Amino acid sequence: MKLISTEISDVYLIEPQVFTDSRGFFFESYNQQKFTDELGITADFVQDNHSASQKNVLRGLHYQIIQPQGKLVRVVVGTIFDVAVDIRKSSPTFGQWIGYELSAENKRQLWIPAGFAHGFLVISQVAEVIYKTTDYYAPGGDRTILWNDPDLAIDWPIKEPPILSAKDTNGQPLKSAQIYE
Numbered sequence: 474m475k476l477i478s479t480e481i482s483d484v485y486l487i488e489p490q491v492f493t494d495s496r497g498f499f500f501e502s503y504n505q506q507k508f509t510d511e512l513g514i515t516a517d518f519v520q521d522n523h524s525a526s527q528k529n530v531l532r533g534l535h536y537q538i539i540q541p542q543g544k545l546v547r548v549v550v551g552t553i554f555d556v557a558v559d560i561r562k563s564s565p566t567f568g569q570w571i572g573y574e575l576s577a578e579n580k581r582q583l584w585i586p587a588g589f590a591h592g593f594l595v596i597s598q599v600a601e602v603i604y605k606t607t608d609y610y611a612p613g614g615d616r617t618i619l620w621n622d623p624d625l626a627i628d629w630p631i632k633e634p635p636i637l638s639a640k641d642t643n644g645q646p647l648k649s650a651q652i653y654e
C-alpha cells in the first residue's frame with residue numbers, strides 16, 4: 474500500500490497493493506492495522522456507504538456540523554473527480570481544495586479526515602462510489618457548500634451543467650457556511 478501526499482496536509486491518496494493473476498485481481502481495500510502501522514493514519518470507521526450515479530451527477534460539497542466524518546473513498550465502477558475542501562477555520566489551508574480522479578481502474582482511494590467538505594463529479598457513464606466514515610450519519614447535521622462557489626473556484630472537469638439534488642442546488646457559499654473552528 475502506497476501513501477501519496479496531496480496539496481493539503483492530512484489528505485492522502487492511497488494506492489493499494491493489487492495482486493493479479495490469470496483469474497483477475499485481489500487487493501485488501503482496507504486493513505486497520507496496515508492503515509495505522511504503515512500509513513500512520515488512525516481511524517475507526519463505523520459506517521460504509523455505497524452510491525451509484527449517472528454521468529455528470531455532482532454530489533456535494535457535503536459535511537456534517539454534528540458528528541464530523543472522516544471518509545475513505547474509493548470507486549468500484551467507473552470514474553469520478555473527487556474533491557475535498559478544507560473548512561477548518563484554524564487551518565493554514567482553510568478554503569483550499571484538492572481534486573483527484575478515482576476510478577475502478579486506478580483503484581486509488583482518498584483519505585479525507587473530519588473537517589473537510591466532500592463531493593464528486595461522475596465522469597464515466599455510471600460510477601459506484603464506496604466510502605467508509607468515522608462517524609454516523611447525522612440527518613439534522615448535514616450541510617452543503619455550493620459546488621461552484623466562486624471563492625473556492627474548484628476546477629471541476631465539467632462540460633455542461635451538472636445533475637444536482639435539490640439540496641445541492643441550494644448549497645451555501647463557504648463565506649456564509651457553518652464551518653469547523
Ligand SMILES: Cc1cn([C@H]2C[C@H](O)[C@@H](COP(=O)(O)OP(=O)(O)O[C@H]3O[C@H](C)C(=O)[C@H](O)[C@H]3O)O2)c(=O)[nH]c1=O
Pocket residue numbers: 522524532533535536544591592593609610615638
Ligand atoms: C449520507 C447518507 C444519506 N442517507 C439517506 C438520506 C437520503 O434519503 C438518501 C440520499 O442522501 P443524500 O442525498 O444526502 O446522498 P448524497 O448526496 O450522496 O450525500 C453524500 O454525498 C457526499 C459525497 C458525501 O460525502 C456524504 O457522505 C453524503 O452527504 O440517503 C442515509 O440514510 N445515510 C447516510 O449516511
